[in-house]
Amino acid sequence: MTGAQERQKTTYREAIRQAIREALKRDDRVFLMGEDVGRYGGCYAVTKGLLQEFGEERIRDTPLSESAFVGAGIGAAMAGMRPIVEIMTVNFSLLALDQIVNNAATIPHMSGGQFAVPLVIRMATGAGRQLAAQHSHSLEGWYAHIPGLKVVAPATLADARGMLWSALLDPNPVLIFEHVNLYNMEGELEADAGPVPLAGAVVRRPGRDLSVITYGASLHKSLAAAEQLAATGIEAEVIDLRSLRPLDDEAIIASVARTRRALIVDEGWRSGGISAEICARVAEQAFYDLDAPPARLCGAEVPIPYPKHLEDAAIPQVDTIRAAALELVRPQGRTA
């Protein structure tokens, strides 16, 4: 063994594809189904080539009925299979809400533990690709409301590569939210990158002046904003939540207790969103450590617009994150 691991250039999309390939190879109970995942290769081309490699038995194109194929996935999971169900976008998952919330999340409880539902549902979420109001929303916060589900949001290549296998091993239904703007993200990944824990927030950038708590594509905007803030002497700590259910209270509170200021950045809407839940926990658990009110930067409360400039304006961006952080740390524009 010599020193550093070999690293390979890859993309977020490719990391997920490799994760699916590995799962299909490791466990013959694993299969993938969804709309256009086979012949078309997936609406975001994540599953391209898998039909040729693994065949129609394991890469299954489904009819355009989310309720039907999610329900089939639940049944397969209860019967001992390890299905990966892909839903094109979180907006379409609403058609399967009954299956996800009333069945997948409840059956293990209602059967007194007799049935596990080791189902994994992958779906795209978020705005930024001009897909307008029926394909661009961030509704993962809704699912994070539901006991019985696990909700994760990989934001890095390592998490995109490593969360799927851990999700398949989990006896509970796990929803994986892949932000549409991350699929093309390039980076390096260790050649033997493997499974990572599902839960647990991670400090992606340490800092002393405020905690920026975020997930998904907003992580990278927050890191860019933190870089700019550092040039003015403000050190922002950036926390990647990774999992929205369960939330890692310990990591969030520990960070806020250090920095005394919390800024939550979430593409989802503010009212009743996951940002509200995080805010409440910060207020409940870190009240006496706070040196400023917890702040939130969220998506504008409108259906995501189609025009590029309006779509950009509707969600957190690097400059608005930077401004929100400044408002929290130096409301009077004092210099360091």
Next chain:
Amino acid sequence: MSDFLMPSLGADMDKGTVVEWLKKPGDHIERGDVLAVVETQKGAFEIEVFEQGVLSEILVPVGTEVPVGAVLARIDGMVAAKAPAGPPPAVAPPATAASPAAAPPATRPIPPRREAPRSAERPRISPAAARRAAELGVDVRGLGGSGPGGAITIADVEAVAGAPIVAPRRGFDPAAMRQAIATAMARSKREIPHYYLSLPIDLGRATEWLAEENARRDVGRRLLPAALLLKAVALALREVPQLNGFWIDDAPKLSSAIHVGWAISLRGGGLMAPAIHDADRLTLDQAMAALRDLVTRARTARIRGSEMMNPTVTVTSLGERGADSVLGVIYPPQLAIVGFGAPRMAASIVDGEIRQRPMVQATLAADHRASDGAGGSRLLAAIDRHLQKPETL
């Protein structure tokens, strides 16, 4: 439009340094607001304003030393200025006398701070800053906030508590204070013909009354003997007014208000005697609260300018572990200083019998230009009489 001047915080002060502005141009100002913190040889003091209006201009930036009487800022006033009662600064440059805010002392003193109506509005302060302020014993009223919505943050609290950010607030220099005391005391002994009187006072009744009274009170509300001494002196001065006031321009200038300067020794060395305003009109509870508050603030450098400007008499009490008696040196241009030694059990003749009684030596050092021994004796006798009727204090 009026001028906000560098005040004279005692006869020994001829210049001061602005170390902090707590208001900025455009801010609305209420009478009694602290506008600036000024550092003198005796440490840092909060300087209040005695009018209402809008701060229009700051002329002296932080860190600048200017003479007493220099214009620090201009105020667009709506109500005429009224300086606190007190002696005009003895060493102020002539220009001071001509400027409006240094006009002859008004007859009406500023109201004691704790009687002023309190703002119903709570200070806007972050939870963490509130906790830190409690830890550091910082009074956050009147503190400027730099946080969102002008809220007071931890940094604001630590700044006034003397944490590294604004060192001058606590950057009290013992050598400079020594120099200030030397100047004042040398002037006193050079100019003031002191005479000295003393009277042993039986504290038996006062001690018993205190013990009974305190037995009925919560620990936090208990009275200390100092409150009785303060009140007794203040009431006695009403009866002997020629010992309350100042000697200015070769003439006595008596004060109708009784502002007792209470001598406080500082932990870092040195001494100050800030005023307890209208001490004769305070209840014992108020007097006790005033003493506690003053000592705490003196030791954390939170004394206000008006408290340094206008004591009309000084009391020095050596406390339980002090010497038997103290023959004080008058703080010019005041007329007298009353001293109390340590209370001790001593043999005393009561009703023809030798009894063991708690005794204290009360002393008076007074300016012979303004009063004579007979007046001084009346003062000590009056103090004695009041201490024999503690329930009426």
